[in-house]
Amino acid sequence: MSVDTERPVDRGEGHTQVPAGQKDRRVAQPPKLRRRPVLVAASIAAVCLGGLLGAFAWTATSDTRSVVAVRSAVERGAVIGREDLMALQVGLDPALTPIPAAQVETLVGQRAAVDMAAGTLVTREQISATVLPPRGFSVVGVALPASLLPGEPLVTGDRVRVVATPGAGGEVVDGATVTIPATVVGLHPDPDTGATVVSVQVPESQAAELAARAATGNVAIVLDSRER
Structure with a gap:
């Protein structure tokens, strides 16, 4: 009995017989990667920008100063004591001037010109050498x-006299005119009434007495x- 064995045919160096079932298969070539310079440049710019922003944020938070803050609440007009104040290390906005x-x-x-809450920073606008009105005086709006x-x-600090008048259509009567010496401490125009x-x-x-006369409008x- 003879066995007919099919052997691969050597077609030369580097060539082998391909099985029949695989003759039609094709191997896809791997896709070629294309470099896009615009995307590469944008990525580099984003990394650089992130680094700059991080450096700026670190610098801003690390630039701290020692400033005065309120330890315990101080009411308007009260004398400020050393125990009411403390030093605080904070990073400051350039718009703030503590x-x-x-x-x-x-x-x-010194005296508190406004109510000062505990934990707040102290500015010059919150401090006054005197309180308004001082002891023995009152402020009246006319x-x-x-x-x-x-x-x-008129300006703040002007010395004036509030003079009683007879009003519209009234007549000036004989006798001393009522006048009350005063000092101007504020001016508040009312655009709605023009007063x-x-x-x-x-x-x-x-x-x-001044408040009562001012209420009549006859001053x-x-x-x-x-x-001076």
């Missing part, structure tokens, strides 16, 4: 139209000499 901790002793004995105010604009509320400081003993303000 008082440096080295100047804390200059604040002792609302008047322009016709009952001096033609010269100006003049805040004046007067002795406590005259505050009630005017006279500016006295500014020469």
Whole structure:
């Protein structure tokens, strides 16, 4: 018995017979990667930008200063004591102007111009050498139209007299005219009515009378000499 064995035919170096079932198969070539310079440049720029932002954030948070803060709440007009203040290390916004901790002793004995809450930073606007009104004085608001105010604009600190008037259509009667000396401490124009509320400081003993007369509208303000 003879066995007919089929042998691969050597077709030369590097060639072998491919089985019949695999003759039609094709091997796909791997895709060629294309470099896109725009995307590469954008990636590098994003990495650099992230680094710069990180460096800026670190610098901003690490730039701290020692400033004065309120340890315990201080009411408006109260004398500030050393125990009311403390030093605090904070990173500051350039728009803020708190008082440096080295100047804390200059604040002792001053008065709070506003209510100061515990934990807040202290600025010069919150500190005053005096309180308004001082002891023995009161502040009264007098609302008047322009016709009952001096033609010269009033400013804080002006010495004035609030003069009682007979009112529209009234007649000036004989006798001494009622006048109350005062000092201007504030001006508050009212755009709706055209009137100006003049805040004046007067002795406590005259505050009630001035308030009553101002409520009638039958008063005017006279500016006295500014020469000192």
